[in-house]
Amino acid sequence: MSKGVKIVTIGGGSSYTPELMEGFIKRYEELPIREIWLVDIDDGKEKLETVGKMAQRMWDASPYDVKVHLSMDRREALKDADFVTTQFRVGLLNARIKDERIPLSYGMAGQETNGAGGIFKAFRTIPVILSTVEDMKELCPNAWLINFTNPAGMVTDAIIRYGKWEKVLGLCNVPVGAMMAEPELIGKTLDELIYSFAGLNHFHWHRVKDLQGNDVTSEIIDKMYSNDSGIPANIHDIPFFIEQLKQMNMIPCGYHRYYYRSEEMLKHMLDEYNDPNVGTRAQQVKQTEAELFELYKNPDLDYKPEQLAQRGGAHYSDAACETIASIYANKNTHMVVSTKNNGAVPDLAPDDVVEVSAYIGAAGARSIAFGSLQSAERGWLQLMKNMELCVEEAAVTGDYGVALQAFTINPLISSGEKAKRILDELLIAHKNYLPQFAEKIAELEAAGVTVEDEVAKDLD
Template identity: 70%
Template sequence: LCPNAWLINFTNPSGMVTEAIMKYGHWDKVIGLCNVPIGAMMKEPETIDKTLDELIYKFAGLNHFHWHRVWDNEGNEVTKDLIEAMYDPKKDSGIPANIFDMPFMKEQLLEMNMIPCGYHRYYYRQEEMLNHMLEEYASEEGVRAQQVKATEAALFELYKDPNLNYKPEELAKRGGAHYSDAACDTIASIYANKNTHIVVTTRNNGAIPDLPEDVAVEVSSFIGATGAKPIAFGKLPTAERGWLQIMKAMEQVTEEAAVTGDYGKLMTAFYLNPQIPSGATAKRVMDELLVAHEKYLPQFAEDIARLKAEGVTIKDDVARELYEKGL
């Protein structure tokens, strides 16, 4: 209906959704957005007494799995200055509200000379982040999904009031700040051919030589009438290259499983994910998730029927309660 339309996506998982649209929807005019880079660029400069106009940012990686380096307008790299400032308790480096602020290991960041996005805590500090989530699970506050559910219920009650004319405090708890800025800036830059620097998910096209050219990456780009023109970042250090390649493989296998409904491929995607220890527990979690989300996964209908016949059910009390309520 709209052959010239651009699709600006920030439905999560934004990187995988954007890539699936390009690869399986055969639609190249799509750009994925995330608010995490915006938060970093809004907050980090002030930690070293600079403004954003005085700094040059270069991001590279995947959605929720990127790194960045920074220079001043004279070409001097200030990445290490920003890393040092991250450990000053009086300064705010822009970590999203929905991520527990577990500090990175300073020596690791100085060695890589890059600043990882907030979500890297789930990989670099996996043990501590898991312990924090288990504490939340045991508390009255509940896990993040339960917190979001309560926050959104409160927001929708407020939004029923047609006279609401202020930003509700609850919105800050949701973790989606600045999405509107990202979307409006991108749309305006395409429409007016502004060639604005924005961090987006787009086709790699050589920006990160460690990945194939046709995959989706999240990189600094100039946005104009022809869409995103990714800025070359260059090769990543050995460790970060390894992380990046396995995460991209996991994303691609996940997308293939979603499109094909291949149970074995889905299992491979689970085992590829660094967050998931391979083995029987991973398979049980996967099977329970398939059963729990049956109505959204018709491509896995035969496997779900088999699993239910084998007695697979949702063992977690909280998950089962939500499932029985149709949530």
Template identity: 65%
Template sequence: MKDAIKIVTIGGGSSYTPELMEGFIKRYKEMPIKEIWLVDIEAGKEKLEIVGALAQRMWDATNYGVKVYTTLNRQEALKDADFVTTQFRVGLLDARIKDERIPLSYGMLGQETNGAGGIFKAFRTIPVMKEIVEDMKKLCPDAWLINFTNPSGMITEAVIKHFGWKKCIGLCNVPVHAMMDEPKLIHKELADLTYQFAGLNHFHWHKVFDKDGNDLTDELIEHINDRDAGTPVNIFEEPYNIQLLHSMHTVPCSYHRYYYMQKEMLEHSLDDFAHNGTRAEQVKRTEHELFDLYKNPDLHEKPAQLAKRGGAYYSDAACECINAIYNNKNTHMIVSTENKGAISCLDDDSIVEISCLISAQGARPLAWGKMPSSMKGSLQLMKAMEECVIEAAITGDYGKALEAFNINPVVENGRNSINVLNELLVAHEKYLPQFKTTIEKLKEKNIYPKDKVVVDLLNAGH
């Protein structure tokens, strides 16, 4: 066991980085970190410098002597790393604005990780992850890659299944939100409960048991529409159909609202879009406020306002995952990893989001058992969609992209689907070299985005 850990964070200029530092500081006595490298790109240089200075102040306020380095040179940072965390967004928030505005302008769901927007986030991110893995193979071949870049499940599947980096675990804050907020609904403490999760990233279900093994899932379902029931701030809390959940005898994750109450969630999204702009535009304003706070030379802790960002607990989960690996703790966590038979209706090498024990060997998934038909059917459909997305992201195959759109439940089929696909391809041309030939043909046909905000972003070079 090394007694001087080197950690590299790619996307180090993210507003989430102070939470990451807080998590490492909290666990320092278990993990003797020597140095942390924050990596970003030229477009994120200013934010990287601001966050890097705050991160160093946070460590300087302790007695631990950890050095924080900032760099735009990924290869320099990765040399001999022990753990690499990824939290980047290709194209920054302006890309997310396009992901959300273009579908919404056609009356379809515009959301960061679901539907057309989530597919395009994967298209932009998977090729970059391939480059990162290639660098790691040369510079830190024994390092663990802890990914919480969205869409986390698809990114993790590409890394493990297609790029051959087995020492990779994907994380999400949604299960953490559930476990932090749900126990109080049934007058329990988390320490008194056992949670069991299974499914895909942003498409999982869970059950809960007490210390004696009694199943409390139905009791929890009765309160799942209560306020503060574990829904992240970025998801509208449309009430679930309680009878449906009792029939399934599971609690769905917050994102299932987009599938179970598709019409209502779309109506709310369109109304919010008309009055407040997209979630991405709202987040951009929140980020501006956060970085103004981060600039304060007297600030040396994570500000409370970070909770408004929508990704609370992501970074703390990454720290706990690293801690569990480093100290061989066999900690129960919900992560994206190889299925290995834990969900019987999916392939063994599929990446699933599931309850695992995390140790020095990585993630060991805990078997869920047989899924009822309704859950099995939707799960297999979503996995098929993910597989099409990953293949299209790697190959630039327009037909595979179209297949992914066609089977995604929240992407409207027909002419609008084609229009959204084509406009998103052109809008993201800068970050989609694998689709270069297709995009050139679309532009020859004079196919360009029509939304004014997107047009303005493109004219400004974003």
């Protein structure tokens, strides 16, 4: 890397890319980038060109001479890369709309990374990420893969478990948001507190201590009920039951609302689904993204616009940049990443990918031991991890029975004939992106299975 760092971003046409560029510019003195390659597919070509021009304007406005390359050829871009970041969405936002609307049409949760929608996002994503890893083995075998493609935990686990690629870390903005919002609740700054996270991506808990070693988690919990809770923009703010948090003396991530307050969260999702003037979260995001790309077309815009924070993933790209800088400079920075457990959470197997606090340096992540969880959290964690393992296996093998198992044990999917119908409709809806299920999809089509939701059907 003595000649400078080559970074490749798969899904470079994403609306998040300007935040990624901002993070790299901010860290240039410790991460001397030589070139950046933004890669996308034909369907994303227009967005790639728009965001690529803006990315170059951002670098041109900086003191640094960095060239942004645009490519529709992943293999061309990957050659001799030092770091590869992934931020793609197979099927684009229309696929997410189907993931949300089809389950909701049957009265079940429709969400990007949870429930049936999250399972299908994994089904579409894992084969693509594994093919990317095969290219990396040939073209940049020493590169680090920094993944923030959702569902980040399952994708990262599949990269290690099925792709046999160890130099990978998964990232998410949710822990960053917690660490940015919570300290001021108790009159502290982040450097005056010690955070410990453990669990799975979008399903973790954390504890907090001060620099004297005193546990201040309960103090933060108290303040959460009198101040802004700081949850991500894409999660409806229904408060947890304070008695539950006090008992566990841990703070759940925002996504736990789908599990701890399922009834209320489902009602909110159904209200939006049934209101043609609102629509599901994906339909709202599609509008936000369209507005962002109109901004990006402005030839005078050479900085990240404030509106990007409305997209729901604020700060995640900044976390990616810090991770890369920490590996490159062996900084041993405390971060929260999806990585191999290696005993950090004894309630799961050593080879399971977990989301935990870790020190990030040249050797990757050194996980910080969290210890065993209490009965309720341990039960949740083991159920969710084994559900994830079923999802990964089905994504790789195309085994319909395993997919049905994943649906059956997922807490947000009521088991039975209706759940099977949702599975079948989602297979039909996403058939262009699920070659591993081709035989079963043909069987379902021959049996006359169709997508019932009118909006989802129109997106075919």
